[in-house]
Amino acid sequence: MPPSVFRFAPSPNGYLHLGHAYSALLNFDLARRAGGRFLLRIEDIDATRCRPEFEAAIYQDLAWLGITWETPVRRQSEHFSSYRDAVERLAAEGLIYPSFESRAEIARLVAQRETKGTWPRDPDGAPLYPGTAKSLSIDERARLIAEGVPYAWRLDMAAAWARAGELGWTEHGEGPDGERGAVTALPGAWGDVVLARKEIPTSYHLSVVIDDALQGVTDVVRGQDLFWSTSVHRLLQDLLGLPQPGYRHHRLIRDAGGQKLSKSTAATGLRELRAQGATPADIRDLVGPP
Template sequence: MPPPVFRFAPSPNGDLHLGHAYSALLNFELARRSGGRFLLRIEDIDATRCRPEFEVAIYEDLAWLGMSWETPVRRQSEHLAAYRQAIDRLSEQGLIYPSFESRAEIVRLVADKEARGAWPRDPDGAPLYPGTAKSLLSEERGRLIEQGVPFALRLDMAAARAGHLRWREQGEGPAGETGDVAARPEAWGDVILARKEIPSSYHLSVVIDDALQGVTDVVRGQDLFWSTSVHRLLQDLLGLSPPAYRHHPLIRDAAGQKLSKSTRATGLRELRAEGASPADIRRLVGLP
């Protein structure tokens, strides 16, 4: 039997913080203890936010923590053709449609819906897509695309839903879900799989990358637990074998909020500059 394959897949859009350190170290330790492989993947699809200096910092921070990984490192920006092929395959199945509303227009549509009653939201709390682009005639879609109107490619969830999907959870979800978990992709509505300017979403690229790299064990934070529902659906539609999943608790700040680059959580580089050692980082995240 081949060895298990684990991965850590950060985006180079800011400095790594303690939450990243915990996830990376946990993957590294599980790979080492099981005699498995540990991969590092750079998720740099969004060229507007990802920067080379942050990628260099990722390598430096992980090496400082005592970690090593296989090379070459997979960088998503070098594999756009693989995501396009997946989009084409789903399109050929009639499962994708373009939506042309701007983010501001979608906010207004949601506000209008909510003024008339409750409007459903996804597991992250964001409102489901409220537009009517799915009902546009192909001629109208073609005209808008020819005019250069920006668009997002959405998965037609009603058409894509296939059977009763499940996944094997070796950790636990936010409410203690573990073991054999039923996927609920419909809870996310018609998710975006790509935009005109960004060739793949997180949902699509992570599924493709894990499959192409032979990842057997996905170990990540509980904030992504219900995203696994969408990933299981995409795996099913694309004929990809699902890995085992282990979702771990999040590292939180003093106010109980999860650490985030967007809230400027203290980075590993800042902690290191203040005199922290790799052992201090392990202690702060609760690892021996």
């Protein structure tokens, strides 16, 4: 039987904090207990926010914690062709479509709809896509693309969900509202999510399922803030014929006010704590048991 494969996949858009430490240590410890493998993946698709110094700091902080990982490290920015192939496949199957509204235009559309009542929002609180790009003709889409108008590739959620049918996963951790065991996936709650953009041929949702499959990840262990994202991931796995890993969502480390930690919260940054004399054992005490 092949070994279990765990991964920690931070984005180098800031310095790691206690929440990252908890997730990295949990994955590393679970991999060791299972006699499995531990991978580090750098999710750096956002070239405007990801910086080399943050990536270097990730390696330094994890090594200081006593975490070791297999090399080479997969950096998403080096594998855009893999994601582009998936986008082209979904486009050929009529499951995605280009939308041409800017973020400002989408905000205006949402505001207009909210004058007539509440507009639905996804599990993260963002408004669902309110545009009508799905109704554009093939010729009109081709014209806009040829003119160089920026666009995003959106999943036609209704068509995709109808093709996949009922989906779910077994939750080995706990969801934000205590969900355990068999969980029904509800991808429709996210609306027509963005899977790629003209300038970046992927998104978090798309790249994470492709990378997990290509790297043979068997156990996805991550924070509860990503619990309902699993619905989209299960749908994409089904559409692309990718294997389903096991899922375990863990509690979030929060600040004194009960808020989820941010990379801008200096008081909980690993570099700051280390500079103040904290030891790796201190970090384990601060984040607490799994």
